[in-house]
Amino acid sequence: MAERHPGGYRVHGRVPIGKRDPEERTGDYDEVWAPEWDEAHLKEQGERCMDCGTPTCMGGCPIGNIIPDWNDLVHRDDWKRALERLHATNNFPEFTGYNCPAPCENSCTLAKNDDPVTIKSIERAIVDRGWEEGWIEPEPPDARTDHEVAVVGSGPAGLSAAQQLNRAGHHVTVFERDDEIGGLMRYGIPDAKFAKGRIDRRVEQLRAEGISFEPSTEIGTDLPATDLDEQFDASCIAVGAQDPFDLDLQGRELEGVHVAMDYLTRANRAVADKPVDDPIDADGKSVVVLGGGDTGADCCATAHRQGAEQVVQIELLPRPADERPPDNPWPEQPQTYRKTYAVEEGAAQEFSVDTKAFEDTNGDGRVDQLRADRVEWETDASGDHEKLVIEPDLTIAADLVIIAVGFSGPQTGPFDALDLETSGQGTFVVDDDMMTSVDGVFAAGDAVSGPSLIVWAIGSGRDAARQIDQYLTGDSDLPASLETPNDPLVSR
Numbered sequence: 001m002a003e004r005h006p007g008g009y010r011v012h013g014r015v016p017i018g019k020r021d022p023e024e025r026t027g028d029y030d031e032v033w034a035p036e037w038d039e040a041h042l043k044e045q046g047e048r049c050m051d052c053g054t055p056t057c058m059g060g061c062p063i064g065n066i067i068p069d070w071n072d073l074v075h076r077d078d079w080k081r082a083l084e085r086l087h088a089t090n091n092f093p094e095f096t097g098y099n100c101p102a103p104c105e106n107s108c109t110l111a112k113n114d115d116p117v118t119i120k121s122i123e124r125a126i127v128d129r130g131w132e133e134g135w136i137e138p139e140p141p142d143a144r145t146d147h148e149v150a151v152v153g154s155g156p157a158g159l160s161a162a163q164q165l166n167r168a169g170h171h172v173t174v175f176e177r178d179d180e181i182g183g184l185m186r187y188g189i190p191d192a193k194f195a196k197g198r199i200d201r202r203v204e205q206l207r208a209e210g211i212s213f214e215p216s217t218e219i220g221t222d223l224p225a226t227d228l229d230e231q232f233d234a235s236c237i238a239v240g241a242q243d244p245f246d247l248d249l250q251g252r253e254l255e256g257v258h259v260a261m262d263y264l265t266r267a268n269r270a271v272a273d274k275p276v277d278d279p280i281d282a283d284g285k286s287v288v289v290l291g292g293g294d295t296g297a298d299c300c301a302t303a304h305r306q307g308a309e310q311v312v313q314i315e316l317l318p319r320p321a322d323e324r325p326p327d328n329p330w331p332e333q334p335q336t337y338r339k340t341y342a343v344e345e346g347a348a349q350e351f352s353v354d355t356k357a358f359e360d361t362n363g364d365g366r367v368d369q370l371r372a373d374r375v376e377w378e379t380d381a382s383g384d385h386e387k388l389v390i391e392p393d394l395t396i397a398a399d400l401v402i403i404a405v406g407f408s409g410p411q412t413g414p415f416d417a418l419d420l421e422t423s424g425q426g427t428f429v430v431d432d433d434m435m436t437s438v439d440g441v442f443a444a445g446d447a448v449s450g451p452s453l454i455v456w457a458i459g460s461g462r463d464a465a466r467q468i469d470q471y472l473t474g475d476s477d478l479p480a481s482l483e484t485p486n487d488p489l490v491s492r
């Protein structure tokens with residue numbers, strides 16, 4: 001068995017699994033990630049882990065992944081046990097191993113004054129290996145209860161809740177409005193970031209475990225929301241937070257101005273060879289994406305692949321600093337600039353630009369230009385930020401504008417008949433047991449937290465499953481998301 005070098009991080013530098021060359025990858029819709037990784041390299045990366053007495057990486061992980069254990073097991077070439085440790089806290093490690101912004105790496109002790117362990121690459125390698133070796137198999141329950149549970153929404157929250165509840169023996173039906181399972185991972189996140197076969201493979205596993213899926217079924221339209229209360233012993237609403245913020249600016253009604261999900265959904269459907277109503281194509285266009293976040297980056301990357309002439313991503317706020325500001329020390333999540341994959345591929349970024357209007361200069365009803373002010377942000381003595389115009393009336397060529405300024409909350413209308421309590425942000429209010437204001441109706445994921453991350457959604461689905469199991473049976477053996485499994489840690 002390989003002995004761990006006590007100072008592995010001094011011997012090996014941080015080398016994550018890489019990405020494909022930007023020029024090559026913008027020519028197709030395959031994942032940007034390098035398809036192959038090398039076992040010896042990952043073992044070295046695992047050896048960089050110090051197996052800290054207080055693993056701050058775990059504190060940074062929203063589902064309490066037992067990170068030092070898998071780092072050690074990979075280094076020791078025990079990939080199968082590493083996979084077991086991974087699955088102990090995360091139903092779908094490839095959803096996170098490919099997509100997570102890895103808050104754990106920012107919290108890694110090494111990140112204080114060195115480069116953190118490549119936790120995300122190691123996670124991906126373990127689960128890749130698990131699928132290759134055939135170690136990931138359906139795990140149907142040994143015994144069934146008589147309880148029927150409905151899960152509404154098939155994103156990471158709905159899927160993790162469904163798998164946990166099914167493993168507890170309940171009969172689970174997942175209702176999904178879209179024609180395919182997966183939530184935002186299906187029609188939001190582009191194929192270039194996450195290949196859809198990875199979802200299909202899990203859905204096959206879940207079906208084989210006994211879960212029923214009802215796609216193209218919107219609760220509140222195709223089935224009354226009151227069915228959740230009346231036809232099922234319990235239910236979990238995991239409908240995400242996909243209601244977009246819009247920009248109510250002059251010219252918003254012009255053709256060629258769209259919100260991000262309308263663009264991404266159509267683009268992802270086209271890549272999947274699905275019928276698309278009113279396609280939105282960036283081919284040959286000057287594309288402006290409003291919003292400097294990750295959804296904006298996904299729009300830029302998609303536009304490049306469709307053959308856009310140029311892509312500009314505009315952000316109202318200033319560019320974050322390259323180094324942590326003094327009031328943002330480790331192990332807080334760093335508020336620093338991150339170069340996105342879309343910028344690597346040639347998207348131009350403009351910060352401190354305040355869009356004023358969408359314009360149609362030739363009167364054909366289509367947007368062809370954007371009017372904006374360049375601004376500067378000043379902070380006054382009380383900490384309030386003030387916007388000062390330093391360059392008014394800039395014009396930017398734009399014959400396709402994508403508004404990617406975030407999401408407000410879940411679409412609650414379909415659930416009106418249940419009269420569920422909602423928060424000021426429009427999310428569903430749940431109590432400490434994750435139950436909504438209606439007995440037996442629980443909620444999880446972005447529908448409760450507001451827009452978040454896959455890893456939080458998985459954890460929330462797991463927590464809701466445990467609470468539902470407890471509600472139905474009076475007890476539960478299902479783990480909560482931040483509960484370390486009750487078996488001896490292998491690495492200490």
Ligand SMILES: Cc1cc2nc3c(=O)[nH]c(=O)nc-3n(C[C@H](O)[C@H](O)[C@H](O)COP(=O)(O)OP(=O)(O)OC[C@H]3O[C@@H](n4cnc5c(N)ncnc54)[C@H](O)[C@@H]3O)c2cc1C
Pocket residue numbers: 099100101152153154155156157158175176177178182183184185188189190193217218219220238239240241242264294295298411414444445446447451452453454455457
């Ligand atoms: C473009 C984009 C890119 C992102 N990239 C990342 C990333 O790289 N990494 C990351 O960690 N996070 C990312 N996120 C965030 C992440 O996708 C979400 O936090 C996560 O998917 C939330 O999971 P969820 O299960 O709560 O909801 P969702 O994934 O939103 O799933 C909810 C599902 O419920 C369905 N639904 C809604 N209403 C009904 C109804 N009435 N009846 C039946 N079904 C219904 C919806 O169709 C949807 O399929 C991204 C988000 C976007 C928009």
Ligand code: SF4
Pocket residue numbers: 048049050051052055056057058067068071107108109110117119
């Ligand atoms: S904080 Fe970093 S070095 Fe310490 S146990 Fe976690 S991954 Fe290893």
